[in-house]
Each structure stands twice: as C-alpha cells, then as structure tokens.
Amino acid sequence: DSSSGPVLKRADTIADSMPDALRQSRFHMKKCFARFVARGKRLLKHQQIMEDLEKAVEDRGERNKLLEGLLGYILSSTQEAAVVPPYVAFAVRPNPGFWEFVKVTADDLQVEGIEATDYLKYKEMIFDENWASDENSLEIDFGAIDFTTPRMALSSSIGNGLNFTTKILSSRLNERSQSSNALLDYLLSLNHQGENLMINDKLNNLTKLQTALKVAETYVSALLKDTPYQRFEERFREWGFDKGWGNTAGRVKETTRMLSEVLEAADPLKLESLFSRLPNMFNIVIFSIHGYFGQADVLGLPDTGGQVVYILDQVRALEEELLQKIKLQGLSVKPQILVVTRLIPDAKGTKCNQELEPIINTKHSHILRVPFWTEKGILRQWVSRFDIYPYLERFAQDATIKILDHLEGKPDLIIGNYTDGNLVSSLMANKLGVTQATIAHALEKTKYEDSDVKWNEFDEKYHFTSQFTADMISMNSADFIITSTYQEIAGSTNKPGQYEAHTAFTMPGLCRVVSGISVFDPKFNIAAPGADQSVYFPFTEKQQRLIEFHPAIEELLYSKDYNEEHIGYLEDKKKPIIFSMARLDKVKNLSGLVEWYAKNKRLRSLVNLVIVGGFFNPGKSKDREEISEIKKMHSLIEEYKLKGQFRWIAAQTDRYRNSELYRCIADTKGAFVQPAMYEAFGLTVIEAMNCGLPTFATNQGGPAEIIVDGVSGFHIDPYNGDESSNKIADFFEICKTDPEHWNTISKAGLQRINECYTWKIYAKKILNMGSIYGIWRRLNKEQKLAKERYIHMLYNLQFRNLARKVPIPGEASFDPAPMA
Ligand code: UDP
Ligand code: LCN
Numbered sequence: 001d002s003s004s005g006p007v008l009k010r011a012d013t014i015a016d017s018m019p020d021a022l023r024q025s026r027f028h029m030k031k032c033f034a035r036f037v038a039r040g041k042r043l044l045k046h047q048q049i050m051e052d053l054e055k056a057v058e059d060r061g062e063r064n065k066l067l068e069g070l071l072g073y074i075l076s077s078t079q080e081a082a083v084v085p086p087y088v089a090f091a092v093r094p095n096p097g098f099w100e101f102v103k104v105t106a107d108d109l110q111v112e113g114i115e116a117t118d119y120l121k122y123k124e125m126i127f128d129e130n131w132a133s134d135e136n137s138l139e140i141d142f143g144a145i146d147f148t149t150p151r152m153a154l155s156s157s158i159g160n161g162l163n164f165t166t167k168i169l170s171s172r173l174n175e176r177s178q179s180s181n182a183l184l185d186y187l188l189s190l191n192h193q194g195e196n197l198m199i200n201d202k203l204n205n206l207t208k209l210q211t212a213l214k215v216a217e218t219y220v221s222a223l224l225k226d227t228p229y230q231r232f233e234e235r236f237r238e239w240g241f242d243k244g245w246g247n248t249a250g251r252v253k254e255t256t257r258m259l260s261e262v263l264e265a266a267d268p269l270k271l272e273s274l275f276s277r278l279p280n281m282f283n284i285v286i287f288s289i290h291g292y293f294g295q296a297d298v299l300g301l302p303d304t305g306g307q308v309v310y311i312l313d314q315v316r317a318l319e320e321e322l323l324q325k326i327k328l329q330g331l332s333v334k335p336q337i338l339v340v341t342r343l344i345p346d347a348k349g350t351k352c353n354q355e356l357e358p359i360i361n362t363k364h365s366h367i368l369r370v371p372f373w374t375e376k377g378i379l380r381q382w383v384s385r386f387d388i389y390p391y392l393e394r395f396a397q398d399a400t401i402k403i404l405d406h407l408e409g410k411p412d413l414i415i416g417n418y419t420d421g422n423l424v425s426s427l428m429a430n431k432l433g434v435t436q437a438t439i440a441h442a443l444e445k446t447k448y449e450d451s452d453v454k455w456n457e458f459d460e461k462y463h464f465t466s467q468f469t470a471d472m473i474s475m476n477s478a479d480f481i482i483t484s485t486y487q488e489i490a491g492s493t494n495k496p497g498q499y500e501a502h503t504a505f506t507m508p509g510l511c512r513v514v515s516g517i518s519v520f521d522p523k524f525n526i527a528a529p530g531a532d533q534s535v536y537f538p539f540t541e542k543q544q545r546l547i548e549f550h551p552a553i554e555e556l557l558y559s560k561d562y563n564e565e566h567i568g569y570l571e572d573k574k575k576p577i578i579f580s581m582a583r584l585d586k587v588k589n590l591s592g593l594v595e596w597y598a599k600n601k602r603l604r605s606l607v608n609l610v611i612v613g614g615f616f617n618p619g620k621s622k623d624r625e626e627i628s629e630i631k632k633m634h635s636l637i638e639e640y641k642l643k644g645q646f647r648w649i650a651a652q653t654d655r656y657r658n659s660e661l662y663r664c665i666a667d668t669k670g671a672f673v674q675p676a677m678y679e680a681f682g683l684t685v686i687e688a689m690n691c692g693l694p695t696f697a698t699n700q701g702g703p704a705e706i707i708v709d710g711v712s713g714f715h716i717d718p719y720n721g722d723e724s725s726n727k728i729a730d731f732f733e734i735c736k737t738d739p740e741h742w743n744t745i746s747k748a749g750l751q752r753i754n755e756c757y758t759w760k761i762y763a764k765k766i767l768n769m770g771s772i773y774g775i776w777r778r779l780n781k782e783q784k785l786a787k788e789r790y791i792h793m794l795y796n797l798q799f800r801n802l803a804r805k806v807p808i809p810g811e812a813s814f815d816p817a818p819m820a
Pocket of ligand 1: 299300305306582583613650651653658682683684
C-alpha cells in the first residue's frame with residue numbers, strides 16, 4: 001500500500017530514486033541480485049522476487065528495515081522482472097495504470113530507466129531470443145496512431161470517462177467558430193428513419209437558431225405546462241422546429257432553455273442534461289454470439305452463463321428507459337433492440353435453431369439468429385468460444401444484411417459482448433458508421449498466467465493469438481467501453497486490471513504490443529449490472545416466495561436417490577448449507593471448493609455442501625474443461641468419502657426455481673460461496689446477495705469490489721484453500737453462538753446491492769454514453785479514421801491469418817437453408 005510506505009516524491013521516477021535506494025543496502029542487494037541472476041534467464045513474478053529477497057537477507061530485522069524503506073516500496077510495486085544475466089529488467093506499477101520499467105545490472109547495481117519496448121524485448125529473450133533481436137519484428141503501437149484523444153491523468157478518474165468526455169466536449173463547444181457549428185450540424189442531422197427531428201434547414205446558422213429559440217421559449221412559457229406538443233406543432237414548424245423537443249409545453253420549455261444556455265456557454269452538467277434528452281437513440285443492436293443464447297433451458301450449458309442473463313436483463317432495462325424517454329420527447333416511435341446471436345441447427349432442445357424470437361417482458365425487442373457458414377454449408381453444431389474465429393467475418397456480413405432488413409435502417413448504437421461479439425460489432429459499426437460500444441464479460445488474457453509470452457503452449461487449445469488480436473482490435477475501435485467494475489479496467493493497488501494487462505505485452509514470435517490500450521482513455525466507463533429484482537428478492541419476503549417450488553427443491557436437496565439430476569446426499573438436515581452454482585469451467589473452481597470442504601474437518605462438522613454445476617457423465621460433454629472437472633469431482637467424492645455431507649446437483653436452467661433455491665439455502669442459515677480462480681464480475685454473487693444469503697466470494701476479480709470484506713460478505717482467496725475454508729468455518733462457529741451475526745451480514749449484503757447494483761442506474765448511464773460519445777466521435781472524425789485504417793491493416797494482415805489456423809469441425813454438413 002503506497003500510503004503506508006515511504007512515498008516517492010511526485011517528481012521522482014523509479015529510475016531516479018532506485019540507485020540511492022540500492023546504495024543504502026548495497027551489501028544485501030548485491031546478494032539479492034546475485035540470487036536473481038544465478039539461475040539464468042527467467043521471468044520472475046512478484047512472489048518469487050519477495051522469496052529471493054527473503055533468502056538473500058536472512059536477518060529478519062534487517063529485512064524489515066529494508067522493506068520499510070524506498071527499496072521495499074519499489075520491490076513491492078514490482079509486478080514482474082525479466083532476468084537476462086547480467087540484467088534484471090523490472091516492470092514496476094506504483095499505482096493503478098502507471099507503469100515504469102528499469103534495468104539493473106546485477107554485479108554493479110547500475111540502474112537505467114527503459115521504455116516498454118525494451119522491457120518487452122528482455123522478456124522475449126527468455127522465450128525466443130532470435131525474435132527478440134530481430135530489428136523488424138512486428139510492433140503494435142496504438143499510442144503512436146492515437147495522439148489527439150485527450151487522456152485523463154489520475155488513477156481515481158479511470159472508469160469515469162463519460163464525465164471527463166463531457167467536460168472536454170463542453171470546452172470544445174465553447175470554442176465558438178467551428179465547434180458550435182458542430183452542435184448545430186449535429187442537431188440538423190437528427191432524424192428517425194428519414195423523418196427530421198428537432199430543427200430543420202431553416203435554422204441553418206447559429207444566429208437564426210438562437211433567435212428562434214428565444215421566440216419559442218417565450219411562446220411556450222405562456223402556455224399551460226401540460227399543453228400537448230401537438231397543439232403548437234404547426235407554429236413550431238413555421239419557426240424551423242420539428243418534433244423531439246418534448247411532449248408538453250413544460251418539457252419543451254426546459255429543452256429550449258437548455259439548448260440556449262449551452263449555446264451561450266456550455267458547461268458539463270448542462271451539456272449532459274441536454275444530451276440525455278435529445279432524440280438520438282431508437283434502435284440498438286447487441287451482439288452476443290457464442291454459447292446457446294436463449295430465454296429458457298440454456299443456462300449452465302457450455303459457454304452459456306452470466307452473459308446471457310446480463311443481456312436479457314440489459315435489454316429489458318434499456319427498452320424501458322428508451323420508451324420513457326421517447327414518450328417525454330413527444331414522439332411515437334417504437335424503439336427496437338435486437339440481440340444478434342448464432343443460429344445452431346443442432347439446438348439440443350433449446351430454441352437456438354429459431355431465427356427470430358420476441359424477448360419476453362419487452363414490447364419490441366427480439367433475438368435474431370444467424371448461422372455460421374463453412375465451405376461445406378451451415379455449421380450445425382455448437383462450437384466452443386475458443387474455436388469461434390473462422391466464422392466471424394462471414395457472420396458479420398450476413399448479420400448486417402439481416403439487421404438492416406429487420407430494423408428498416410441502421411441502428412443508432414451497436415453493442416458487442418465478449419471477444420466474438422465485440423469483433424463483429426467493430427466490423428459492422430465501421431462499415432455503417434455507427435457508434436460502437438464493447439463489453440468484455442471476461443478478457444481471457446488475465447485468466448491464464450503468462451498466456452501471452454507462452455502463447456505457443458496455449459494456442460492449440462485456446463487460440464489466444466486470435467482472441468487477443470481480436471480483443472485489441474475491438475477495444476481500439478470502440479467509441480466507448482462498458483465495464484462492470486473498476487478492477488476490470490485497472491485492477492487494484494496490487495493487481496493490474498484486465499484491460500490494463502493489454503497496455504504493453506508481447507507474444508514472442510508473433511507481435512510485440514508496445515501500446516495496446518490506455519486505461520486513461522476516456523472511453524472507459526463503469527456501469528455495473530444488477531440482478532432482476534422481481535426474481536431475486538430476499539428470503540424474508542414471505543408473501544412473494546415461490547412456494548410452488550418447495551417440494552421439488554426439498555427433493556433436489558435432500559432425497560437419497562441418485563439420478564440424472566443429483567448425486568450424493570445430506571445425512572443431517574439440520575445443518576446449514578453452503579452452496580455454490582456455476583458452469584463447470586476450470587476457472588470457476590467448483591472442484592476446488594469441494595476439495596477445501598473435503599479437507600476441513602471443522603467445516604464438515606458445521607455445514608453441508610451443495611453444488612449446482614454441469615452434469616455427471618463425462619462422456620456426455622464436448623467441452624474439454626468440463627470433462628476434466630467432472631472427473632475430478634467424482635474422484636474427490638470417493639477419496640474423501642463425502643457421501644452424507646455433499647450433494648452435487650446438475651446444471652439448473654430455471655431462474656425462478658434457482659432464485660427460490662438461493663432463498664431455501666438462506667432458510668437453513670447457510671451461505672453462498674463463489675470460489676473462482678478469477679471472476680470478471682460474478683452475477684451469482686449479486687443474485688445470492690439479493691436473496692439475503694451471506695456470501696463468500698473470490699478476491700480475484702469483480703466480487704472483490706462488490707463485497708466489502710467483513711461487512712457485506714467476505715472475500716476468500718482461491719489460491720489459499722485452507723485459509724478460505726477456515727474463514728467460512730469461523731463464520732459458522734460465530735453464528736452458532738451469536739445467531740444475529742448471520743442476520744447482520746445478510747442485511748448489509750442487501751443494502752450494498754440496493755445502493756450500487758441495479759439495472760435502472762445501468763440503463764440511464766448507457767443511454768447517456770451512447771448520446772455523448774455519439775457526438776464525440778463526429779467531432780474527432782480525422783483521428784477516428786486514422787485509427788480505423790490502422791485497425792483494418794491489423795485485421796487484414798494479422799487476424800485473418802490467425803483465424804484461418806483455427807480448425808473447423810469435420811461434421812459441417814450441407815444445409816438446404818437458403819443463403820442470407
Ligand atoms: N446459472 C444457472 N444454472 C447453472 C449455472 C449458472 O442458472 O447451472 C446462472 C447463474 O444463476 C447466473 C449465471 O448463470 O445467472 C452465471 O453468471 P456468472 O456471472 O456467475 O458467471 P458466468 O457463467 O457468466 O461466467
Ligand atoms: C461472464 C462472466 O464470467 C461473469 O463474471 C460475469 O458476471 C458475466 O459474464 C456477466 O457479465
């Protein structure tokens with residue numbers, strides 16, 4: 001923590017201060033650096049650096065003194081070090097988003113500040129020396145092409161890009177001559193499917209517009225507030241105004257006043273209010289391609305989890321917000337939201353083989369499914385998200401045609417989800433010239449250690465080369481990026497964020513990314529999702545409880561039968577239950593939780609364990625990770641004799657029943673445990689908390705931000721099973737003597753949710769972003785074009801070749817379905 005150690009003076013760089021620091025402990029440091037280089041070339045992680053330090057400075061007092069000093073501060077902010085004797089190159093991260101690279105010569109402790117490029121080259125020397133020394137190896141540098149976008153300066157501003165952008169935008173608009181015209185041009189361009197909105201050509205210069213606004217404002221001020229727009233529509237048209245100002249005289253008056261004020265002198269607050277009511281958003285396209293995207297019977301299938309839940313809830317929230325806005329604008333337009341996904345002919349009993357499906361609980365929103373094509377015809381079966389790259393270009397083209405047809409025109413905003421959806425959204429937004437947003441439910445890069453430098457080891461299974469290239473393309477092409485938490489962008493004090501991990505990295509033999517993205521780019525925004533509160537409500541709301549599910553849930557939890565749906569059983573029904581539910585992916589670590597439980601006698605004596613995930617027969621799965629997890633679960637049950645204390649339930653697809661399951665677990669005074677090795681956000685965490693279930697969740701990723709440890713739930717360390725299982729056991733021991741403790745945590749969890757994690761807050765924010773970034777991209781046309789050309793080259797010369805290497809399953813068969 002930088003606040004407790006000796007803080008670097010603001011002006012000091014690490015390269016400036018490190019020599020002094022080394023000099024102060026020269027004897028020990030020489031020993032320490034000798035250790036670093038003794039084993040030849042290697043990549044040292046933070047933990048190993050600290051271990052080497054411990055061994056080199058055996059005396060504890062000495063060591064503590066050193067750690068408390070400047071050197072301790074530098075080493076503790078070091079993320080990793082590339083050892084290429086006699087050099088040790090350090091990657092130091094003093095604060096979220098801030099990196100510095102230094103090279104130290106081990107024998108004489110000379111220090112030199114180096115650039116990211118040089119640091120990456122040292123790293124490459126460890127893995128591929130020839131490539132590292134090739135002067136012309138491919139470097140990707142978005143920083144060099146993007147030099148006009150203003151950047152934020154503070155770690156604390158990261159994720160609040162809308163605010164910053166609005167400030168810059170308002171000062172640009174105040175630069176009279178050209179930029180006010182930009183606002184005028186923007187207003188003139190507003191229309192819905194060819195029908196002009198707000199102002200027409202009569203008001204084609206600022207003076208005319210400002211004069212007309214005064215006349216209009218005076219006129220509506222004299223009317224009763226509720227007077228409908230229709231009453232004075234004719235008059236307005238004569239003056240040069242079209243629809244969109246408001247549904248009543250009162251509303252119209254506010255809008256005219258807002259615009260007048262912004263034209264006089266824009267300030268961020270007024271600008272944001274004005275833009276939040278302009279009629280610029282009616283149709284939205286959302287891409288979510290992989291997995292089984294459906295409204296029933298899909299959750300828990302491979303690659304099918306929170307993303308689907310998130311998008312369906314998002315659509316409902318956005319549509320509701322759009323309808324309300326449009327009404328206030330005085331328009332009678334029907335907003336359309338289209339979720340575009342893959343059509344899977346072998347739909348496994350789901351509706352994923354249907355082309356068009358209305359979205360439940362919406363008025364005008366649909367799911368549109370478009371198939372994947374191979375040379376042999378339509379691809380019939382599900383493919384893993386890791387193998388999805390060869391189909392995306394064709395998919396983007398086919399989908400674009402269908403979308404334009406369905407919407408009878410272009411959408412106003414295109415939102416991508418995950419690597420595949422984001423790439424397709426980039427292709428389409430670029431082609432149509434539409435505002436683009438991306439969402440990355442998870443960036444896979446940070447989930448697997450050294451997945452960049454060791455890409456060769458991973459590529460056959462995971463195709464990370466395609467994935468990371470696609471991610472870089474879409475994060476750079478997006479007008480704004482929606483994230484769920486701060487940590488997703490810039491991590492925490494000790495740990496870099498998911499996007500931050502794309503700032504500078506290398507894939508030796510393929511490309512060196514010296515500047516992939518800047519987390520200080522004002523395109524980054526945090527808008528956290530919620531859980532549908534009509535489904536996930538507290539266990540205490542007795543009237544609402546879905547008691548019709550109780551017999552089935554009782555059976556699910558306690559019957560002694562072994563069948564397709566559950567194995568194992570619970571002997572002692574009086575014990576609280578600790579519960580977890582997830583896809584049976586390796587990172588979800590459900591088998592890890594079973595192992596912690598199995599090994600902790602105290603925990604086993606206090607509670608039962610129930611897990612929902614996957615299914616039991618490995619022969620039935622096509623997913624590599626799922627198969628190995630299934631096998632591991634079975635062997636743990638045998639090895640630790642878990643029968644009688646552990647119930648394993650197969651994947652559940654009914655969210656209503658699941659919500660009641662969370663609540664029934666709360667009835668046992670149990671807890672939810674989310675043990676993932678890494679979790680991007682973690683919807684189950686907020687579902688559980690919404691139901692009033694005390695929650696223990698991984699400290700790796702989003703949940704660390706959702707829960708305030710010890711207050712609204714607890715953090716657990718997935719890399720330290722003993723500590724985690726003891727923390728859970730401690731909680732239940734305390735609850736035994738003080739039952740109020742359980743209630744306190746349960747209530748604090750609910751309070752946290754209601755303050756920070758709801759869909760209403762989310763929808764408002766997203767629509768404001770669409771509006772502000774929509775004009776922002778117009779004002780920065782030249783920069784945008786330069787970047788698009790650079791991205792296009794990367795797409796054409798790099799991505800396409802990588803995607804071509806991903807194998808296409810053999811069984812692709814002809815399908816008589818007509819071409820798109
Ligand atoms: N889920 C489910 N049945 C299962 C497993 C998961 O309904 O067998 C749901 C769960 O309730 C949540 C979503 O799938 O809504 C999982 O979202 P989360 O963000 O926890 O993880 P993801 O699967 O997106 O990585
Ligand atoms: C995907 C994940 O892995 C989760 O962490 C998120 O909660 C989910 O998507 C929804 O964003």
